[in-house]
Amino acid sequence: MTDAVVAGGGLAGLVAARHLAEAGLDVTVFEERDDVGGRVRTARADGYTFDRGFQVIFSAYPAVQRELDVEALSPRPFTPGATIARPNHRSVLSDPLRKPTAAPQTVFNQEVRTADKLRLFRLQRELADRDPETILDGGGTTIADYLGRKGFSKRFVERFAAPFYGGITLDRSLGTDSAVFEYTYKMLSEGEIFVPADGMQAMPEQLADRAVAAGATIETGRAVTGVRGEGDEATVEVGSETLTADAAVVATDPATATELTAVDGIPTDALGCVTQYFSLPTSMAPKTGKRIVLNAADERPNTVAPLSAVASEYAPEGMELYSATFLGIPEEDDETLASEVREAVGSWYPEASFGDLELLRTDRVPFAQFPQPPGFRDSLPDPDAPAGPVALAGDYTRWSSIQGALESGRVAADLLA
Structure with missing residues (x-):
């Protein structure tokens, strides 16, 4: 028998594991994948860093300040505000109190x-x-x-x-x-929005390190297939093994959490997106600065982010990396979407040449968030909804965000510690 089992090594599960371990419990995290992170993942190839979908960290999130050592992530912040783009026209909207040098651009912005x-x-x-x-x-x-x-x-x-x-x-x-x-x-x-110098997965990796330092054990490549709470014990099935624990945290994706706990109200409807990554020689790159570029004309693509301008570590020397995000999951193939991106950025920056804008990668993310219509929090499940000493941890108990995921891990641990 162990003190506590955490099903899922995403943000919520790792935070829950750390807090339970700090409370003196013997904690084991089981993660189905070969590494931690859940929806927050990073891949690397040919000197480029590709986060799975366009994700950023809000430095002012209370849970980010509490659960992370932000400086250890080597944050690479975007410039506050955004560039508003449409064919043959760009303008800047920023907060002149935080970015005084952008005040003239903001004041004279005609958009x-x-x-x-x-x-x-x-x-x-x-x-x-x-x-x-x-x-x-x-x-x-x-x-x-x-x-x-x-x-x-x-x-x-x-x-x-x-x-x-x-x-x-x-x-x-x-x-x-x-x-x-x-x-x-x-x-x-x-606060700022930023990406870590080593990519977004540096965040869950730091959370995992902090959980292990607190005394938790993390086992990857092992999926929890059953959780049952009864009385003051929880029975957890991990493959062919059955464990008995004083407490269990279910911190899996929404669909799996529903299967494991049979709790009503866990949101399984999804909002997805498609993010494409492009390279361009630095010598040909337009002057985007470190601001997100908004498509004011239509949503194809919705935004373009100059990733390597923000974090030089994201691209090899002499090259730039951009991401372009489409909302939903368009039916068009990757090359068709890439053509739309080239056409859009070419109209925004007619002075630049995008003939060498090369598509490197496409991430189709069917479940990036759950819908959050007015009053959505009233229908979310309580963290203590499962029977027995079992708690839910996931942004689906709070709101769909990194803040929601991190906070939910602490809440679940507090319920069980």
Whole structure:
């Protein structure tokens, strides 16, 4: 008999393992894959770093500050704001209080009216003193309706909010709960978004190291196939082996968690995306700076990120790496999508040449997030929903984000420690 078993070596499971170990429990994590990370994964080839789908870390997330040694990740931050692009036109929208050098570009940005810029600054001040958890408990309307009630213009919504928050929520229609907008806008205003120098998988690898340092054991290549809680014991099946534990955490993907626990309400509907990675010789690269580029004209692609401009480690010397993200899972093949990317960036940067823009990799991610319509948190399962000393840990108990995953691990550990 062991003290605690954690099913799943993603962000939530690794955080839960660390906290349980720090509470003095003998903890074993079982992860089906050969390495940790869950949906946060990184591949490397020919000197390039490819994160699975475009993902970033919000430095202001409370759980990021609590669970991670951010400086040890060697963060490579994006410049605040974004470049708004459409054919033959680009403009910059930034926070001049955080990036004073961008103030003239923002002030004279004709894509966003002065009244909308003032509304953004006013909203920033309104959210500054609000508790993040209180924000998540609010909402109840769509982002689109929220922005309309706040007085933002249709042009602001279409040219900035839709592509920018479409990238965050994978929902360009802005049908996501407004609480997600308020929370993430507050985080964007108070911190940076960044990628680790070694890629996004450096985050779960650090979490795993911290869990092991606390005393946990991590076994990869071993899947939990059954969990049953009864009385004050949990029975856990790992392949042909049956273990008895004082506590168990189910921190798997939503579909597997549903199978293991039979808990109702775990969201299994999915929002997906397709991210393509391109290389271009540095000598031919357009001047994007370190800002995300938003497609203000349409959603194909929704955004382009100059990854190696942000993190030089992502590409070999003399080359640049870009990612382009399509929302949903388009039916077109990889080369057809790549042609759309070339056409789009060529129209945004007509002064540049993209003849050598080479498609390196395509990641189709069917389950990147779960839908978060107004009031979605009311239907999410409680972490203690399973019977016996079994707890759920996953962003599906909080909200679909790295913050939600990290926080859920701590909550689950607190329930069982």
